[in-house]
Amino acid sequence: MSFQFENLTIWQKSLDLSIKVSELVKSFPKEELYVLSSQMKRAADSVVLNIAEGSTGQSKKEFNRFLGISLRSVIEVVSCLYLAKSRQLINDEQFKVHYDESLIITKMIQSFRKTLTTI
Secondary structure, three states, X not given: OOOHHHHOHHHHHHHHHHHHHHHXXXXXXXXXXXXXXXXXXXXXXXXXXXXXXXXXXXXXXXXHHHHHHHHHHHHHHHHHHHHHHHOOOOOHHHHHHHHHHHHHHHHHHHHHHHHHHHO
């Protein structure tokens, strides 16, 4: 038996992003450990956690609310990517890979939210 969220593609992709962000910030300097590194990891984790929490059989309205929180967390990850790039902590390629993945997740969450309001 599995939990409902485990079967959601948006949860799986968000989990992948969270893992990749955790790996990415390992290369950040020590002075960023409790600043940008921590913030970026928490934002990426929040995407995954809110999708899971929202899928727990509550109302569609409540699930939609949790997806909204996940969406804002993805946007926070993107903002952190811009900060990391501007501080020269990541290169253009690293930025693009994580940015593109965040964009895909953003679109998936937005699409999924629409299905919840039309059903």
